[in-house]
Amino acid sequence: MARTTDIYCKVCNAKSVIERTERIHSEFARYYCVCKNPQCGHRFVMNMEFSHTTRSSKLTKENLLKLTLQQLSQEDKDNLMRLLKEESR
Ligand SMILES: [Zn+2]
Known part of the structure; x- marks a missing residue:
């Protein structure tokens, strides 16, 4: 196609x-x-x-987030966790 x-x-x-x-x-x-x-x-x-969308993307916000997380190293994830904890304090 x-x-x-x-x-x-x-x-x-x-x-x-x-x-x-x-x-x-x-x-x-x-x-x-x-x-x-x-x-x-x-x-x-x-x-x-x-112009305009005729079918919405399968990459919803949730899927995008998952995709991004899969690309992170363990170190990145640890850093992210630390940042999230600081944020919620
Ligand atoms: Zn010509």
């Missing part, structure tokens, strides 16, 4: 490729594109913007 984005040159309609992506923030990026038609060579920028 996964496929690369098809971008076409607006001048000659040939397939174009993304040469560079500039990530402005998590919901907005700029694609710097180049037309693959050697007779054209048009360079242009496409704006890619997040």
